[in-house]
Every structure is written in structure tokens, then in C-alpha cells.
Amino acid sequence: MDWKQIAGPLAQVGATTLGSIIGGPLGTAVGGMVGKAIADVLGVEPTPEAVAKQIATDPQEASIRLDDLQRERADEWAALETEGLKLMGQLAAKETSEGWISWGWRPALSWLIAAIILQSFIVGPWVLALFGLSVAVPYDNVVGISAIWLTIYGGGHTAKAIFGKKLEA
Known part of the structure; x- marks a missing residue:
């Protein structure tokens, strides 16, 4: 219960x-x-x-x-x-x-993913339009990196929520 x-x-x-x-x-x-x-x-x-x-x-x-x-x-x-x-x-x-590494790596990687998305979808197109320089990470790489991180971060918590209770019992 x-x-x-x-x-x-x-x-x-x-x-x-x-x-x-x-x-x-x-x-x-x-x-x-x-x-x-x-x-x-x-x-x-x-x-x-x-x-x-x-x-x-x-x-x-x-x-x-x-x-x-x-x-x-x-x-x-x-x-x-x-x-x-x-x-x-x-x-x-x-x-x-325990130090910031024990708890801070997840938020740090989340901010890194956010920065990559910002750079690829906002900053990169502006730099290309204004200066003719391509500085964006290719979209398929952004999607791949984001998918891997969401699987690790979100999937890990989901697995812990599902299987963690069974392991504790």
C-alpha cells in the first residue's frame, strides 16, 4: 500500500x-x-x-x-x-x-545538450545568414546526441522507478 x-x-x-x-x-x-x-x-x-x-x-x-x-x-x-x-x-x-561530480554531472550534461541545441538551431543559422560561416552541428548529430542523453537520463530514472521497487522488496 x-x-x-x-x-x-x-x-x-x-x-x-x-x-x-x-x-x-x-x-x-x-x-x-x-x-x-x-x-x-x-x-x-x-x-x-x-x-x-x-x-x-x-x-x-x-x-x-x-x-x-x-x-x-x-x-x-x-x-x-x-x-x-x-x-x-x-x-x-x-x-x-560527496562533491559536485556525484550529483552535478546530470545537470551539466543537460545544459551541454541545451547549448548544442541552441547553437545548432538558433546561433548557427544566424551566423550562416550574416557571415556565410557554417558553425552548426549537423541536425542528425544533434538528434542523436539528444536521444542518447534522454535515454540515459530519462530512461535510467524510469528503469530505477520500475525495477528499483522490485529490487528493494
């Missing part, structure tokens, strides 16, 4: 603390516990689908009940939210502590 899918509906009815816990980095770890508490308060079975349906059916009643739940267990929710923020900070610190 993916409890993260109810983070948006929770936020829409004003249960922002619960939504940030479920939608945050701890959502996978504590989503079941928090989701069960939400389902109990709303009087539905403990599934994300049932909770989302109940919120959509009667958002005002859900808002009142969830506000009560947030108030009753405010200390517990605040502690979970704080832990989630600490985890996000640790992840960000780890990413930056």
Missing part, C-alpha cells in the same frame, strides 16, 4: 502535518501507522483508497476529524515531522558532501 498518494488530499482538507509526514521521506516507514490512525478517525478500512474516497466524499467532516486527530496527537506528529526534516537534511548534506 502506498500511503503517499493521500498526502495531497490530506493537505487539501487542511491536515498539512499528516500530509507532510505521509508524503515526506518517512512516509514509507510510518505511512501504515499514520494511515491506520487516519482511517480509524474517518471510520473507514485502513487503505489509502478508502481514506482518499472518504476525504473526497465529505471533505468538511474529514477536515474536522483530521484536525481533532492532529490536535490529540500533536506531539507525536511533530516528532515524526521533525524526524522527516532531519532525514531530508541528512540526505541533502550527504549529496553535497
